Amino acid sequence: MDKKSEILQAAIKVFMRENYQNMKTAIIAKEAGVAEGTIYRYFKNKKEIFVEILNYYSKYIPEYLFENIKQKNDFETNLNILIDNYDKLSKEHKNFKKAYYKGLSEIEDERIKNILKFTLEDSFKRLENIFIWANNKKEGNFTKTSIEVITNTLWGLAEVIMKKEILGCEDVMEKDEISKMVKLIIKLK
Amino acid sequence: MDKKSEILQAAIKVFMRENYQNMKTAIIAKEAGVAEGTIYRYFKNKKEIFVEILNYYSKYIPEYLFENIKQKNDFETNLNILIDNYDKLSKEHKNFKKAYYKGLSEIEDERIKNILKFTLEDSFKRLENIFIWANNKKEGNFTKTSIEVITNTLWGLAEVIMKKEILGCEDVMEKDEISKMVKLIIKLK
Amino acid sequence: MDKKSEILQAAIKVFMRENYQNMKTAIIAKEAGVAEGTIYRYFKNKKEIFVEILNYYSKYIPEYLFENIKQKNDFETNLNILIDNYDKLSKEHKNFKKAYYKGLSEIEDERIKNILKFTLEDSFKRLENIFIWANNKKEGNFTKTSIEVITNTLWGLAEVIMKKEILGCEDVMEKDEISKMVKLIIKLK
Amino acid sequence: MDKKSEILQAAIKVFMRENYQNMKTAIIAKEAGVAEGTIYRYFKNKKEIFVEILNYYSKYIPEYLFENIKQKNDFETNLNILIDNYDKLSKEHKNFKKAYYKGLSEIEDERIKNILKFTLEDSFKRLENIFIWANNKKEGNFTKTSIEVITNTLWGLAEVIMKKEILGCEDVMEKDEISKMVKLIIKLK
DNA sequence: AATGAATGAGGTTTCATTCAT
DNA sequence: TATGAATGAAACCTCATTCAT
Incomplete structure (x- = not known):
C-alpha cells in the first residue's frame, strides 16, 4: 500500500x-x-481528504453490494445474492453511512454532490440490470414502468432499514423478513 | 416571538x-x-443551537407531513392528503433535509440520536394509523405484516425521491407517478 | 489613541x-x-498591516518634509525650511526608508504601487509649488522646463544622500554642503 | 556553466x-x-542565495552601466555612452531594481549592507573618473567640489528616473530630455 | 554527487466563548 | 438583561532543511 x-x-x-x-x-x-x-x-487540504473518503466509499459500496451479481446467473440467484450482500454490508459497514450523511449535509459543494449523484445513479443502473437480464432470459416480464417502481421501492426500503439500524430502532427487519418483502415488491406492476 | x-x-x-x-x-x-x-x-453553546434546530424540524416535519390527516377522514382521502403534503414538503422545504443529514453524521451524540429516532418512530406510528383506521372502518383489511411492509416501503420511497431531488437526478418522479406507485404499494401483502 | x-x-x-x-x-x-x-x-491579515505601515509613512513623510512651507513665505525662506526639514528627517527617521524599500521590492502588488506612486507625485507637486509661488511673487523666473529639471535633480540628490547615509558611506554631505548644492541647482536652466 | x-x-x-x-x-x-x-x-541556506543574487547584480550593473567608457575616449563620447547605457539598462533591466530594494529593506544584515555599499562607491568612483580624465585631457576643468556636486546630482537623477519608471509615473523623462539635463548638470560649479 | 520524500517547527488565522461595562 | 470587544487555544498549512538511498 x-x-x-x-x-x-x-x-x-x-x-x-x-x-x-x-x-x-x-x-x-x-x-x-x-x-x-x-x-x-x-x-491539497483537509477538505480534499474528506472528498477522497467519500470517493473511496462511493466505489467500495456498490462494488460490495453488487458483488457476484452477474448476467449469467438466473434471476432468483441474483436476488438472493443481493439480499445477502446487503445484509452483510449493513452489519459490517454501518459506519460508512456517516460519510454519506456528512456528504449530503455539505451538498452545496458541487464535487461532493457529483460523487454522491454518480454513485446513486450507478447503483440504480446495476439494480435495473437484474430485471432487464431477467426479461432477456424470459425469467421475468418487467415493463419499463414496473422496473422503475421496483428499483425505487427496493432502494428506498434499504435506506429505511439502514436508517432504523443506525438509529437503534426496535422494529428493524431481519434478513428473512427483508427477503419476503423483496419477493412481494418484485411483483409490483 | x-x-x-x-x-x-x-x-x-x-x-x-x-x-x-x-x-x-x-x-x-x-x-x-x-x-x-x-x-x-x-x-449553553453552539452545539445546543444545532440540537434545537434539529428539534424544531423534528416537530415541524411530521406536523406538516400529517397535517389534516384525521381518523374521521376516509382512507382514500387521507392517502391523497398525505401525497399532497409530501409533494409540497419536498418542493418547499428541501433544505430541512440538510439538518437531518448533518444530524445523522453526528449520530454518536446520544441526544441527537434520540431526537432523530423519536421523530422517525413517531412518523411511522402516524403512518400506520392511517391503515389501522382503515381497518376499523372496514375500508381496508391490512394485516399487521402488510402494514409493516407498506409503511416501510412508502417511507423508503419518500426517502429515495427526496434524495434524488436533492442530488439533482434526472429521473425524479412527478406527483401523479408517485400517486400511482402508492396505489400499487398499498396492495402489497 | x-x-x-x-x-x-x-x-x-x-x-x-x-x-x-x-x-x-x-x-x-x-x-x-x-x-x-x-x-x-x-x-484583515498581516499584509494589510504592512500596507497600513506604508500608508502611515506615505502621509507622515511629506507632511514632515514640507512642514511650514507656505505660499506666503518668501522663496529663500521656503528653501531653507525645506533643507532644515530634510536634515532633521534624515537624521531622526532613517528607519522609515526600510518600509519604502520593502514596499518597492513588492511593487507587483497594485495597492502598494499606488501608495508609493501617490506619495512620490504628491511630493513632487509640493516641491514644484515652491518655484511656482516664487514666480508669482517675482522672486524667481523659473520656466516650466527648469522647474522640471530642478525638482527632479533636487529629489534625486535627496535620495542619494539618504542612501549613502543608510549604507554608511563616508562621503555623506553635511547640511551646509547640501545647502550650497541646492543653491547651485536652482540656477539650472 | x-x-x-x-x-x-x-x-x-x-x-x-x-x-x-x-x-x-x-x-x-x-x-x-x-x-x-x-x-x-x-x-548553505536560502539567504545565501539571495546574497549571491545581490552580488551578481552588484557586479553586473556597474559593468553594464560603464561598459565602453574608457580613459582614451574623449569626454563627450564617454558622456554619450553613459547616457546610452543608462537608457538601455533602465529599459531592459528594470527588474533588477527589485533586488536592490529588497536588499535595502534588509540592510541590518552586514554582508548585504557591504555589498550594496561597495557597489555604490565603486559606481561613484567610475563616474568621477570620467570627469578626472576630462581634466587630465584639458577637455574640462572640474574642481573636486564640482565633481562631487555633479556626480551626486547625476546619480540622484538616475535614481529618480528609475523610480518613476518603476512606479509608472507619467512624467518620466525620455532619453533626449535626460541628455539635455545632463548637459546642464555638468556645468554646475 | 544527487535525489526528493519526509520532516516538524512555527507561522497565520479562526471563532466560540467570556466578562467588564 | 444585553452588549461586543477581547480573548487565546488550537486548527490548518507552509516550506526550508535533512538524510537515507
Whole structure:
C-alpha cells in the first residue's frame, strides 16, 4: 500500500471514530505514523481528504453490494445474492453511512454532490440490470414502468432499514423478513 | 416571538444557507439582530443551537407531513392528503433535509440520536394509523405484516425521491407517478 | 489613541527593529499588549498591516518634509525650511526608508504601487509649488522646463544622500554642503 | 556553466518574477532542473542565495552601466555612452531594481549592507573618473567640489528616473530630455 | 554527487466563548 | 438583561532543511 492510501485509511479510521470537525490533521498524521506535513504532499487540504473518503466509499459500496451479481446467473440467484450482500454490508459497514450523511449535509459543494449523484445513479443502473437480464432470459416480464417502481421501492426500503439500524430502532427487519418483502415488491406492476 | 425563538430562527436561516461549520455565531447574532453575547444567555453553546434546530424540524416535519390527516377522514382521502403534503414538503422545504443529514453524521451524540429516532418512530406510528383506521372502518383489511411492509416501503420511497431531488437526478418522479406507485404499494401483502 | 493605532504603532516598532518576515503577529500582539486574535479585529491579515505601515509613512513623510512651507513665505525662506526639514528627517527617521524599500521590492502588488506612486507625485507637486509661488511673487523666473529639471535633480540628490547615509558611506554631505548644492541647482536652466 | 551558476540563474529568474518570500526552494529547484536537496550542496541556506543574487547584480550593473567608457575616449563620447547605457539598462533591466530594494529593506544584515555599499562607491568612483580624465585631457576643468556636486546630482537623477519608471509615473523623462539635463548638470560649479 | 520524500517547527488565522461595562 | 470587544487555544498549512538511498 502506498503512502497516500495509508494516510487515507488512517483518515477514514479517524473520521469514523470522530467526525469531520474532530478529524484533526494532527490525529490523522499520528494514526498514519507520518508527520503532519506529509499529509500535504498527498492532499491539497483537509477538505480534499474528506472528498477522497467519500470517493473511496462511493466505489467500495456498490462494488460490495453488487458483488457476484452477474448476467449469467438466473434471476432468483441474483436476488438472493443481493439480499445477502446487503445484509452483510449493513452489519459490517454501518459506519460508512456517516460519510454519506456528512456528504449530503455539505451538498452545496458541487464535487461532493457529483460523487454522491454518480454513485446513486450507478447503483440504480446495476439494480435495473437484474430485471432487464431477467426479461432477456424470459425469467421475468418487467415493463419499463414496473422496473422503475421496483428499483425505487427496493432502494428506498434499504435506506429505511439502514436508517432504523443506525438509529437503534426496535422494529428493524431481519434478513428473512427483508427477503419476503423483496419477493412481494418484485411483483409490483 | 421571544428572543430565544428569534435567535433560533436566525440560526436556522444561516444553517440552511451555509452548513454547520459555516454557521458562525457572529453571523447568527447579526441575522437575529442581537449581540453575540446574548446568544449565550439562551443557549449553553453552539452545539445546543444545532440540537434545537434539529428539534424544531423534528416537530415541524411530521406536523406538516400529517397535517389534516384525521381518523374521521376516509382512507382514500387521507392517502391523497398525505401525497399532497409530501409533494409540497419536498418542493418547499428541501433544505430541512440538510439538518437531518448533518444530524445523522453526528449520530454518536446520544441526544441527537434520540431526537432523530423519536421523530422517525413517531412518523411511522402516524403512518400506520392511517391503515389501522382503515381497518376499523372496514375500508381496508391490512394485516399487521402488510402494514409493516407498506409503511416501510412508502417511507423508503419518500426517502429515495427526496434524495434524488436533492442530488439533482434526472429521473425524479412527478406527483401523479408517485400517486400511482402508492396505489400499487398499498396492495402489497 | 484607539486600539487600531496602538497595534499599528507596535507593528511599526517591530517592523523597524526586525523586518517584514520577522514581524511575527505574536510579537506585534505582545508589543501592543493585546491578544493575537485582537489584531484580526482591526486588520484583515498581516499584509494589510504592512500596507497600513506604508500608508502611515506615505502621509507622515511629506507632511514632515514640507512642514511650514507656505505660499506666503518668501522663496529663500521656503528653501531653507525645506533643507532644515530634510536634515532633521534624515537624521531622526532613517528607519522609515526600510518600509519604502520593502514596499518597492513588492511593487507587483497594485495597492502598494499606488501608495508609493501617490506619495512620490504628491511630493513632487509640493516641491514644484515652491518655484511656482516664487514666480508669482517675482522672486524667481523659473520656466516650466527648469522647474522640471530642478525638482527632479533636487529629489534625486535627496535620495542619494539618504542612501549613502543608510549604507554608511563616508562621503555623506553635511547640511551646509547640501545647502550650497541646492543653491547651485536652482540656477539650472 | 556549472551547476551552482545554473541554480543561481534559476533563482534570479524566480526572484525577478516573484519576490523573496515567494522564491520557494522547490520552484528554484524545478526551474534549475535539479532536486531540492542539490541546492544545499551549493548554498548553505536560502539567504545565501539571495546574497549571491545581490552580488551578481552588484557586479553586473556597474559593468553594464560603464561598459565602453574608457580613459582614451574623449569626454563627450564617454558622456554619450553613459547616457546610452543608462537608457538601455533602465529599459531592459528594470527588474533588477527589485533586488536592490529588497536588499535595502534588509540592510541590518552586514554582508548585504557591504555589498550594496561597495557597489555604490565603486559606481561613484567610475563616474568621477570620467570627469578626472576630462581634466587630465584639458577637455574640462572640474574642481573636486564640482565633481562631487555633479556626480551626486547625476546619480540622484538616475535614481529618480528609475523610480518613476518603476512606479509608472507619467512624467518620466525620455532619453533626449535626460541628455539635455545632463548637459546642464555638468556645468554646475 | 544527487535525489526528493519526509520532516516538524512555527507561522497565520479562526471563532466560540467570556466578562467588564 | 444585553452588549461586543477581547480573548487565546488550537486548527490548518507552509516550506526550508535533512538524510537515507
